[in-house]
Amino acid sequence: MTRDYLRRLGIAGLTGFSNLGRATVLWARAMWGLPRWADVGLLTRQMYQVGVQSIMIIVLSAFAIGAVLSLQFYTQLANFGAQDSVGVGLALVLLRELGPVVTGLLFAGRAGSAITAEIGLMKTTEQLSSMAMMGVDPLHRVLAPRLWAGMISLPLLTLIFNAIAIFGGVVVGVHWLGADEGSFWSGMQNAVDIWNDFGKGMIKALVFGVLVSWIAVFQGYDAEPTAAGISAATTRTVVLSSIAILATDFVLTLGMYGNFGS
């Protein structure tokens, strides 16, 4: 009973490590090929599919989150008569944490799953095999543009997310609830440090971009070539990406804004 359990745990552990190894090799091999100038067209097309097509969901969610955050901050701060510093709280929380994390999660659900499904289907219908048999490496032609597109898109989407969320915050906090607009913006300007708040948030977004596109591409490439296999791989992409984003975010926050204990 216990032995059986341990055995399965061991197998799961080994499979996990071997998958991680294969995924790393795959990633390195795919990234090696690009960027070549000939591939700019491929990259642009993926940027459109992965990035531009995600803008809608990012904008809608950002506005809603900015609005609701503003609402919460305002009611809490109003207890201390500090409702005019809504802008400060909003900006710091968004730039440092919620911007990259929420954008990453949305990106995994919108673009990551699509990448996995597309590559998985190409594998199932032997399009990857036939491409390889023509002497064209699918790692360079299919995987690499998607990896780069994900890596570039996520920071840009995070920028859009932050801007729209702050706009949502202004609409609710200033125009609706009536916080003072002047101190909203000046408070934000004084409190936000370009590197410490904005820069580090962008680095997080870049890391999440690498993670999500890596997971999505590997899951698609490694999917069992059946309908059920693709569906399982798509689910795994979303689940693994979300866990990876949240766990990495915690580690990055510890490293970037450390010294919490002292």
Next chain:
Amino acid sequence: MDQDSLIEISGLRFSRGDRVIFDGIDMAIPRGQISAIMGPSGTGKTTLLRIIGGEVKPDAGEVLVGGYDVCRLSRGELFELRKDIGMLFQSSALFTDMSVFENVAFPLREHTELEESAIRDLVLMKLNAVGLRGARDLMPSELSGGMARRVALARAIALDPALIMYDEPFTGQDPIAMGVLLSLIRRMSQALEITSLLVSHDIHETVSIADNIFLLADGKLIAHGDPQSLREHPAQDVQQFMHGEPDGPVPFHYPSDDYMFDVLGNSV
């Protein structure tokens, strides 16, 4: 090997799980001729093509293509070698996000520096050869199975490779298209001296076109030679296959339990 052969296979062994697919196969595919691989469904004909193309690694043995051992080539060398090999997949495997024209143009765009106008001419020429010049703007999802197969054929021959492997090119073709494909394959091998390796179940067509036939069954090469000699081959299993008889030493069924036992299950 007395002849000049493009592909030389020796001592090939391969299994999938417990199932032995190839149990020691030696064969030599002559250069510039049409060779056919035949055998019961599931014997591993497709697998053999994949091994020759370097996509599947055998457990043991040597596979030389144009003098290179495909199992020992690096990834880069393998992709270089494949530029000279065309393969028609059993499933056609067209790129679903590209039109018919772009599918056929794909290898040209990837491997040549040709001008757009030259690419256009070549693509239309290849599509014309398979009778689908008018279908160039369709997407693969708008093609019938037989049409998709002919587009895939046009794509496989786009670069005029030295070796073309056809995995069942005749399935789903009407008699007219069939005749056109046969003469196309024959013409390419005669005029361009392309080596053709053909997998097919259509015995009459294959016999009419092939210079050599290799007969696989049960993981072994059971016979090879020109069509005439195979027809007159003394062995019973060769006779059974060449004349399409269900009863004989070659089993029709995938290995299984006794039928009665399977159907009646536990009740016996």
